[in-house]
Amino acid sequence: MDVDTAETRGVKRKATTQPPNEPPRRIRALHQDVVNKIAAGEIIVAPVHALKELIENAVDAGSTSLEILVKDGGLKLLQITDNGHGINRDDLPILCERFTTSKLKAFEDLTSIGTYGFRGEALASISHIAHLTVTTKTQDSSCAWKAHYAGSKLTPAKPGQSADPKPCAGRQGTQITVEDLFYNVPTRRRAFRSASEEYAKILDLVGRYAVHCSGVAFSCKKQGDSSSGLSVTSNASTIDRIRILHNSAVANELVEFTAANERWGFKSEGYISNANYSVKRTVLLLFINHRSVESSAIKKAVEHTYASFLPKGGHPFIYLSLEIDPARVDVNVHPTKREVNFLNEEEIIEVICEEIKASLAKIDTSRTFLTQSLLPGSKVPTITAVTPMRQGVNTQTPAKGANELPLSKSDSQRPSAQKAYENNLVRVDNKARKITSMLPPGQRPSGPTEAQNEEPAPDDMEYEYSEKEHTICRLTAVKELRAGVREEMHNELTDNFAKHIFVGVVDERRRIAAIQAGVKLFLVDYGMICNEYFYQLGLTDFGNFGSIRFNPPLSLHELLALAAAHERQTAGNIEGFDWDEVVTTIEQQLVGRRDMLAEYFALEISPEGELLSIPLMVKGYTPSLAKLSNFLLRLGPHVDWNDEKGCFQSFLRELACFYVPEALPPPQVSNASGVEEEELEDPGITMRRKQLHRAIENVLFPAFKARLIATKGLLKGVVEVADLKGLYRVFERC
Structure with a gap:
């Protein structure tokens, strides 16, 4: 019996096998059915991609209501019903053929795309990998028409019947039914792990368009369920849609956002979460020219912008609708239109991030914090709402510390049952007794007393307010210097200054002060800190300084x-x-x-x-x-x-x-009998000492808290001297 040892056609040849002595294979055109299935596999990767194309077509048709029905995650059934203008009966024969569209006429039209769909491939691709049924009715039609498709062509509903569309009862609009998706591509169908996972992706997609498409009602549910998995009315506002689809926690903390630039040809609007709200993962609903897309560059830039406002590990919620001149956008770069390319991407992202930063800075004084009671041992903590102060007054915005956590509405209405342990109690009032009061009388700084510190002393300067308008600095050199400061930022040290509590001046000759951040005590060189702060203030207020005028x-x-x-x-x-x-x-x-x-x-x-x-540079402090x-x-x-x-x-x-505040000589020290060893200090130095103490506590350190970006070079001027938890461990061992 002869055995054919020739290689089986289609089997990959091993590297060690010698190629057979046969002529090279000829190049042949693929069968059209194979071409169509390859194209369908690129465009319809999963049920959610098929639904995305159908939703976009429905919104393009002027629909104000979309009803979506899903079975087995969309693999068994995917149906969308809209109330748009419908499809003419004469257009049904070519409806599912490739590259048939009502939105393009010439290639040049690609530069001015203003609709969701435009290539005419969605329905064609779906018809090659599923059983497709279209029921549609226009306003001037006396009845609805129902057509079945397979392989881009009309097909009869049952064998032996005509393939022509059949008249039937129906309301105005279009209903598209996709059944048995990937029935003829078994490997693709087996790749889906669970129907619930695909349904979750569908709900996420429908939720994105439900937030963006104002004036359009959306509903989505599983076949056989009595309740909808998602339902939004057409008259709901954008905030209400976010509240319905996400939760009230984020809807209550949203800030309206707008940005535009004629030079880069774009405008944007949306809603961003403020500093009171943070989640473990960034939620970005991004629409470019009303199409839901993804952009890792925009996401990373926004996360970097929020890093200075949110606690470590916190991420924001952003809904951003970006409209760019269609001539600057290439929408035809991805089969599913999930990504787009546009000109001046870096410049547009920079403008958006700067506007986000400005929007967050405006409302950064309205956070809500949980702080401990001033009375040790109190069982019910005090809730303090930090509200914006009058414009023109220095404001200090506390940052989230170890004992400062945002409260939800429900949490703020019920007292906490947990007792705060002593090793977690931190100083929350800089008017309380200071550590310097515990020093021996001869070693105490001769600054103002605690009673004098209750109210800042009035400045001895007379202020006049001019009508000079604030100017925006557009100098490249200043922007580069500002960027250099941000690159040198030390996150932990900046956070410590943002949440610190001033304790007192320790050594005015060496310009050392004590501050508390969380449960830690630090000694800081306030001369070095002031030098960096005033440099940053000069960059921030460049061209907008006040004036100290001399007369004469x-x-x-x-x-x-x-x-x-x-x-x-x-x-x-x-x-x-x-x-x-x-x-x-x-x-x-x-x-x-x-x-x-x-x-x-x-x-x-x-x-x-x-x-x-x-x-x-600073009101209330004179150099x-x-x-x-x-x-x-x-x-x-x-x-x-x-x-x-x-x-x-x-x-x-x-x-x-x-x-920078000058270094002062040490104060006069009394001997044991209480008599001064030397002559009394010069009255001018005594007065200046009191002025500096007031300015350092009531002007400079609050300014550090609100605006200082601590750079890595400041690490040399900050020393940790105590940790409350560490001290408790030492005492426990004793």
Whole structure:
């Protein structure tokens, strides 16, 4: 018996097998049925993709009501009924043929797509892998027409009958029934794990379009169920739709969002969750030109924006509808239209994220926090609502700490039954007794007493409000400097400053203060912190500084000469170095750049060389004017006047250094008999000491809490000295 040892056609040849000596195979066109099934497999990957195409077609038809019926996750039955304008009876024979559409006429129309569907492949693809039935009625038709399709062609409902559409009773609109999806592609059908999982995907998709399509009613349910899995009325607002489809917790914390830019040709609107709401995973409902799509770039950028507002591990809810000029969008890049490409993607994302950040910053003072009672041992915690303060007043927004958790409405109405243990109790009021009051009398800082600290002392400066409008800085150099600060951000340290409680000034000579963050106590170099804060404030308020005006004006030459004399005394006489020439050069340099200094930094100098004003950076705190002459002298050699970015950076660094609180000599110490060992302190220093204490506690540290971005360089100025839980463990061992 002869055995045929030839290779079986279609079996993959092994690498070690020698190729047979036969001519190369000829290239042949695939059978049209194979082509159609390949195309169908690309477009209809799962039941949810088939439903997406059908929903988009129904909305394109002007429908105001969509009813969806599902069986076995859409594999057995997928039916959608709408009340749109319907399909003409004469169009039914070619309805399911590939590339038949009412939305395109020429290739150029792809550049101005304003509808969901446009390629005419959805129904054709479905008809090749399922049994498709279409029942439709137009407004001017006396009856509805019912047609069955298979392989893009009309087919009879039963063998032996005519394939032509049959008249039947029906309401205006279209009903599309898809049965036995993937019946002729068994490998694809076996790939689906469970019907419930596919049904969940369908509900998610319908929910997305139900949120976006205002004025359209949606309902979706399983066949045989008495209740709907999803139901939205046509007159429901967007907020109500989110409340129905998601939950009230997110609907109550939404902020309306809009952004637009004519240069990049887009506008966007939607709703974003505020800082009171966070979940474990980002929920992003993204629509570009009213089509539900996905964008990892937008999602990552939005998550990065929220990182500075939400606690670690928290994520937001965002519904974003983005409308871009159709000429800038390529919608034909993905078979299921799940992804789109558009021009200037990075610029558009940057504008959106900046607007989100601004929207969150506006409402960031309205969070609700749970804090412990001021009375130790109290069983019922106090709920404190932090409300926005009057505009123009420094506001401090607490961040979420170890004992500060957002409350839902139901939680806030019932007292907590859990007792707070002592090793978790943290300081929540900076007016309570300070650690410095426990020091021996001779070692206490001579700042204001606790009674004096109850109300901030009024500033001795007179303020006038001008009608100058706020200007938006569009300088690239300033934007790059701001980005540099954000790149150096240390998240944990920033969070500690955002939720800290001021304890007191520990050493005013070395400029050290104590703060508490959570259950930890830190010593911080407030001189270093102030330097970084005022630099960041200079970048944030660039071009919008206030002014400290001098009446009468000061002589710029005399101030520079005074600083030069001090430097000459400190450094000694240097051979060949003319200090008078240095003073003249710096004076000419500042007078020559007076327009730029006045516009950007509010440093006004008259043409005659008189100093009219210096920048006012923080209301309620005045820098030491004893440092003014040295500040002006350093503007000559320490500012890079030849480079824009270098000029802005070096000038703001010098300005920050000028605003840093000066180091004061140690206070007078009393001996054991209570008599001063030395003469009494100069009254001017005593007054300045009190002013600094008030400003540090009531102005500067609250400003750190609200606005400081702690950079990695500040780690050198912060030292942890105590941890409440660690101390309790030590005491327990004792």
